[in-house]
Amino acid sequence: MEIKISGDDPKLLKQVEELAKNLGLKITKSDIDQEAIKNNKMALNALQNLAKSKAFKDIKDPVSWQREVRKDREIGWT
Numbered sequence: 001m002e003i004k005i006s007g008d009d010p011k012l013l014k015q016v017e018e019l020a021k022n023l024g025l026k027i028t029k030s031d032i033d034q035e036a037i038k039n040n041k042m043a044l045n046a047l048q049n050l051a052k053s054k055a056f057k058d059i060k061d062p063v064s065w066q067r068e069v070r071k072d073r074e075i076g077w078t
Contacts, residue, residue, distance in 0.1 A: 006032070 007013050020027050059065045 005013070005016055017027060056062075
């Protein structure tokens, strides 16, 4: 079994780590990628704003709309 523990208080995290060591548990640490967290939050915010804007409310059949959007077209300079 694997348990992941995270938090903002280094003192509490250290206490949990010491407790785990005292119990004879294996501890594996990994750094949190703060840039990835920031990017994920920005992407989530953008998607939420897009949903609120109802920008795609006029699309009645999303599947056929997607097929039309993805069609290859002549670009006119071949």
